[in-house]
Amino acid sequence: MPTRTPPLPLPPSARGTFLPPDPAPGIGGDSRPGDPTPPPTREAPRVRWFGGGTFDAWWIPLTIPTADVERALPRALGLIPAQAGDTLTVLLTIGRQRDVRPDARAMEPVFGFPWRYSEAFFVVPDLVRAGDPRGAEAERLTYLSPLFLDHRRALVTGVWGYGFDKRRTAFEFGATGCTLRGAGGARSGASLLAVEVQRDDAPHGPAAGPGGATAALRSAAEFPVVREIERMLAQDIVSRSPFGPALRTRIAWGGATARVAPAALRLTVHDAAAAPLAPVVAGTFDVPPLTGDRLGAARVERHWRIAYPTPLRSPRP
Numbered sequence: 270m271p272t273r274t275p276p277l278p279l280p281p282s283a284r285g286t287f288l289p290p291d292p293a294p295g296i297g298g299d300s301r302p303g304d305p306t307p308p309p310t311r312e313a314p315r316v317r318w319f320g321g322g323t324f325d326a327w328w329i330p331l332t333i334p335t336a337d338v339e340r341a342l343p344r345a346l347g348l349i350p351a352q353a354g355d356t357l358t359v360l361l362t363i364g365r366q367r368d369v370r371p372d373a374r375a376m377e378p379v380f381g382f383p384w385r386y387s388e389a390f391f392v393v394p395d396l397v398r399a400g401d402p403r404g405a406e407a408e409r410l411t412y413l414s415p416l417f418l419d420h421r422r423a424l425v426t427g428v429w430g431y432g433f434d435k436r437r438t439a440f441e442f443g444a445t446g447c448t449l450r451g452a453g454g455a456r457s458g459a460s461l462l463a464v465e466v467q468r469d470d471a472p473h474g475p476a477a478g479p480g481g482a483t484a485a486l487r488s489a490a491e492f493p494v495v496r497e498i499e500r501m502l503a504q505d506i507v508s509r510s511p512f513g514p515a516l517r518t519r520i521a522w523g524g525a526t527a528r529v530a531p532a533a534l535r536l537t538v539h540d541a542a543a544a545p546l547a548p549v550v551a552g553t554f555d556v557p558p559l560t561g562d563r564l565g566a567a568r569v570e571r572h573w574r575i576a577y578p579t580p581l582r583s584p585r586p
Contacts, residue, residue, distance in 0.1 A: 323367050363449070367480075
């Protein structure tokens with residue numbers, strides 16, 4: 270895994286995506302030592318789900334210097350105070366979405382659901398709101414890189430409905446690999462990054478890439494370390510609506526039904542500034558496979574559901 274990278278530059282279109290730090294202490298308060306009565310909080314709203322789908326993707330953990338991540342975070346987010354260690358784990362994911370549709374079936378013919386498309390992004394978990402007086406006890410939040418995908422309607426919905434930074438990209442999937450290419454502007458057609466399976470631990474034959482044969486996929490219950498990925502993904506994602514307010518979005522990743530195929534992957538970054546892997550320098554990186562007790566690369570198929578976004582200042586649903 271890469272152990273040293275340059276500062277994590279945010280793409281120009283992502284700068285200013287988040288609101289400045291909120292001076293308010295946040296939702297609820299802090300219990301005093303010995304006080305059995307929890308602080309008063311507003312009642313958490315009921316989750317309103319928009320819809321969901323199935324994501325079949327490579328999940329690739331990467332070790333990034335803590336200082337580099339901290340320099341790159343939007344002003345509204347910060348690392349947990351006294352973050353232990355010199356590095357952080359982020360997750361790169363590259364794969365295929367299918368059967369994406371809203372719960373309100375009346376919307377399907379209007380917007381052409383169900384959708385199928387490819388998507389890539391990386392996840393930085395275990396963040397807090399900058400200046401939150403609760404320190405390490407503050408609510409954990411997640412930052413997403415710009416999301417790269419090849420579906421116009423999914424792009425527009427994510428930008429205007431959820432405030433996500435989504436960008437059009439071309440995906441070329443092979444039997445055991447994938448290449449991302451620019452789909453517009455000066456980088457149109459240029460290779461951004463590529464991933465290729467080097468070997469796998471599949472007992473039923475080679476682990477095909479996302480969208481391929483599923484015989485090699487096994488229950489996530491066989492890999493206890495997958496719980497660490499689930500913990501990361503359970504945190505609300507912070508974004509900013511095009512209309513102004515900072516938003517939080519809940520995504521339920523369906524860990525109980527996830528299926529996993531560990532695989533050693535070779536990641537080649539051709540254009541670190543344009544690719545969704547901004548914290549890693551251009552070069553080639555070999556990532557070992559996931560095992561029962563060690564995070565590593567794997568193909569993971571999981572169902573997911575996404576809620577309607579809510580204001581960041583509201584309680585977590």
